[in-house]
Amino acid sequence: xxxxxxxxxxxxxxxxxxxxxxxxxxxxxxxxxxxxxxxxxxxxxxxxxxxxxxxxxxxxxxxxxxxxxxxxx
Numbered sequence: 001x002x003x004x005x006x007x008x009x010x011x012x013x014x015x016x017x018x019x020x021x022x023x024x025x026x027x028x029x030x031x032x033x034x035x036x037x038x039x040x041x042x043x044x045x046x047x048x049x050x051x052x053x054x055x056x057x058x059x060x061x062x063x064x065x066x067x068x069x070x071x072x073x
Contacts, residue, residue: 005042018046021042022043024039025043046061
């Protein structure tokens, strides 16, 4: 995961379930250490980037709801 996240040059698209990751972190992660510590940091960063804007207009990250890409899930 670390290599995946650190190699993106200008755009990174992650596909997954934020709800699942949040539940995994909440259920198993404590005190900022352990095997899921990197996931907690990643979730914090995603939340932060969704609230920051580039040039005052475009968010630095966007979370799409299920079905937004038109696929049958």
